[in-house]
Amino acid sequence: MESLKNLSQVLAPKTKRGEQTLEKILNAAEIEFGEKGFHEGSITGIAYRAGIAQGTFYLYFKCKEDVLRELVLYINRTIRSLLSESVINVEDRIEAERIGLRTFLTYIRKHPHLYRILQESQFVDPEVHKAYYMSFSEGYQQALKQAVDQESIRDGQLENWSWAIMGMMHFIGQRYIVWGDQAFTDESLDAVVDSIIDLLKFGLKR
Template sequence: MQQQAPPLPVAAADKTPRTARGQRTVRIILDAAAAEFGERGYHDGSIARIAQRAGVAIGSFYTWFDSKEAVFRALVADMSRQVREHVVPHILAAPDRLSGERAGLAAFLDFVRTHKALYRIIDESAFVAEDAYRAHYVSVAEGYATSLAQAFGKGEVSDGDWQVRAWAIMGMNVFLGLKFGVWDETRSTADIAAAAHALISDGLAPRR
């Protein structure tokens, strides 16, 4: 009877970098993947070109990622994290939540203008890795709803359905980012954020 190979130890199967050098390599590969997928899309993108863009050997790529889908999934999660890390501090630094919404949208638009690949990558993930696509939006919405409820507790916003409000504001921001971040950079992000802020704070009802 042929003897089976022993299972890989957990440490060998886990490709999370544990050294500063490994973290730098993964960062370089993810940035290269963002450029490759942003330019060519998932299906036309290739591991060879990602490695070439990153300036690493193919073997180095496979040290950290098992496949093209694996690096794409990691990229979706990474870009989602980058958006949160860029936007949330602007919201928290504002004197109140309504001001934070305005500052957060302006920061999001600035991020999109320097990371235009974000939209193509997130949109393609709906077909390549639907669970990652869903996780991106659901995780953002859950955090958003929680933060709105906390703002209500501080008396900074009115009471309401936090889930509906979170998804509504997210939807507005996503399409504002598409229009004024990806397609058109002629208007200042501050002006766009101010117009959206007026809608959030005052609504569409006529003023009396």
């Protein structure tokens, strides 16, 4: 699999102001594509939401496809960084899963358009769509292997386990955050997380 870094079509800004402008564009694109979809969303709309001139957009991106690709990579980096930071001092893997799942769901609550963006990316740029999930799985496998070495969990088919856990996280986020309602409170979120951790910890066997 080609590395995520190699998939980026954007040169890293050389100044702090350039970094801030790029982040504004990506945040604006998240809302524009999230609300309207990729095909209905426009560069004009992104520039307006970012508070920049349309010409400034073209200093960073050539087209909508480029900004969608970079947005998917940006989301990947952001979530992986948040997850890593949230469990950096947690030695017990089951507790790390609990914290990681809650961190992920909290992020989705703040970024409800993420699912639509990722779903549309598979048709606009299948390579970056696949790389998004493959990179998560690779990182997950490394974390599980470390937990095995530390005797925090048992050994097994770590690649398969990583995809199974990612699948649970994905669909729990879709069911309770994306398809949820205003009544879904922090207490409700904790209850959902606890139920998933119960399944991870004890399985289905009586």
